[in-house]
Structure formats: C-alpha cells, structure tokens
Amino acid sequence: MRAFQKGFANPYTERTCIIVVEIEGQAGTVLIGIVVDSVSEVLNIKGNDIADTPTFGTRLNTDYILGMAKMEGGVKILLDIDRVLSGDEIAVLEKAA
Secondary structure, eight states: OOOOOTTTOOOOTTEEEEEEEEEEETEEEEEEEEEEEOOOOOOOOOOGGEOOOOOOOOHHHHHHHHEEETTTEEEEEOOOOGGSSHHHHHHHHHHHH
C-alpha cells in the first residue's frame, strides 16, 4: 500500500527520506523533518570550501541559495534552509514545539 501525505505530490516509496534540519526562528533553533523523494548522496562540506553565490543575471532568483561548494568532480549548489520557510511558517513550528 502506498502512503500519500497531504500536499505531497508523489507517493512514498522505498527511496523516500526524511531530512532533519535546523531552522533559525525568532525564539531560537527549530528542528523539523522535510520529506524528499530521494537522497543521492550525503557530503561533509567544510566552510572554506563554500563560495558565495554567483550572480546568474537578473532572470534567476538566487535568494534560496546559500552558496556553491567546490568538490572533486564538480560543484554543489547549497540550499539556504533558513529562507525556504516564511517567518510565519517558522513561528507556527516554534509554537508547536
């Protein structure tokens, strides 16, 4: 039986994962779980390996990009998890915690 989460477009599969992240709120750090379709790799990235987000031009919104990590074999784009949720959504999570 495939489970469906409200608002989740794809059915849960054996590759579905929950990623636990810390988000900075007004009252401090909030731990939440984010459901993703799959995870292809997990990396340890040092702070000095992270470069500032380049400007891609005015047509691409980079507000949610924390930076770019230069790794062997390529570059990884890092998501700024603190900007994914709005302040109101974080406040709701803080109240629930």
